[in-house]
Amino acid sequence: MHMNPFPAIFAILHIVTHVHATHPAGRYPTRTIAGVSVIDTPLVRAAHDLARDHGDVHIYRHVMRSWLFGAIMIGRNETLSKTIDLEVHAVSVLLHDLGWDRTSNSPFVSPDRRFEVDGAIAARSFIRNHRDGARWEERRVQLVWDAIALHTEPRIAWFKEPDVAAVQKGVGMDFEGPGFGVTSEEYNAVVGEFPKQGFRNSLNQTMIWLCQTKPRSTYDNFIQPWGDRYVQGYRADGNEQVFDTIFLNLP
Ligand SMILES: *[C@@H]1O[C@H](CO)[C@@H](O)[C@H](O)[C@H]1NC(C)=O
Numbered sequence: 001m002h003m004n005p006f007p008a009i010f011a012i013l014h015i016v017t018h019v020h021a022t023h024p025a026g027r028y029p030t031r032t033i034a035g036v037s038v039i040d041t042p043l044v045r046a047a048h049d050l051a052r053d054h055g056d057v058h059i060y061r062h063v064m065r066s067w068l069f070g071a072i073m074i075g076r077n078e079t080l081s082k083t084i085d086l087e088v089h090a091v092s093v094l095l096h097d098l099g100w101d102r103t104s105n106s107p108f109v110s111p112d113r114r115f116e117v118d119g120a121i122a123a124r125s126f127i128r129n130h131r132d133g134a135r136w137e138e139r140r141v142q143l144v145w146d147a148i149a150l151h152t153e154p155r156i157a158w159f160k161e162p163d164v165a166a167v168q169k170g171v172g173m174d175f176e177g178p179g180f181g182v183t184s185e186e187y188n189a190v191v192g193e194f195p196k197q198g199f200r201n202s203l204n205q206t207m208i209w210l211c212q213t214k215p216r217s218t219y220d221n222f223i224q225p226w227g228d229r230y231v232q233g234y235r236a237d238g239n240e241q242v243f244d245t246i247f248l249n250l251p
């Protein structure tokens with residue numbers, strides 16, 4: 001389970017460790033991945049390894065692209081650079097899809113919760129159980145929880161803390177293309193290092209699996225169309241039940 005199935009990827013990452021970068025929460029070591037400078041702490045490395053070991057290679061690459069897009073966006077924007085906690089950002093993005101872990105007996109996937117909530121709960125316990133994370137103040141843990149729980153809800157996430165919004169925007173760019181100050185050249189360089197090939201099918205199968213295994217967690221969000229189109233017997237009547245219940249309990 002915890003072996004590294006993609007050693008070749010790491011051989012070509014051109015990882016360079018740099019001196020410390022300035023940051024609101026202090027000074028952090030950095031490294032360069034696909035031309036992008038990112039925070040490099042033991043906690044971030046552990047989050048990276050956890051993501052790599054609990055998702056297929058396509059999901060892993062999606063996670064890495066989302067991190068790098070977000071890091072470019074933050075680095076380009078003075079306001080964001082001054083406000084966003086880069087370690088909170090990194091840990092949130094790296095762990096945002098733990099709820100997609102289809103390895104058997106995944107410790108993260110529940111039988112009933114939305115996958116975003118599974119990821120948020122998993123990330124919170126990962127932080128608390130890590131030597132350095134155990135010393136985090138509660139607000140940082142809360143930001144990670146919120147950023148992961150809301151990463152598919154831009155209509156909420158964009159109006160929360162900048163850290164929460166940044167996670168959603170970085171992830172969103174993987175689907176919607178470059179934006180928020182990220183140029184096409186930078187975008188393509190990241191995609192070149194972590195190619196998208198295979199993600200389409202992996203994503204498709206993962207969404208279908210969620211609709212099959214816990215349909216109730218998919219009715220009121222972006223996953224529902226997979227159930228409607230591809231899953232026999234799927235009925236997204238959850239919202240109607242909510243509607244009925246509301247009026248049932250109002251005189
Ligand atoms: C920096 O980010 C903030 C928050 O998202 C945004 O309002 C602002 O327009 C950005 N600034 C630039 C120069 O892109």
Ligand SMILES: *[C@@H]1O[C@H](CO)[C@@H](O)[C@H](O)[C@H]1NC(C)=O
Nearest residue numbers: 200201203204205208229230
């Ligand atoms: C998703 O998977 C289903 C079932 O395997 C398949 O019929 C469908 O064509 C796939 N959709 C896309 C967009 O790849």
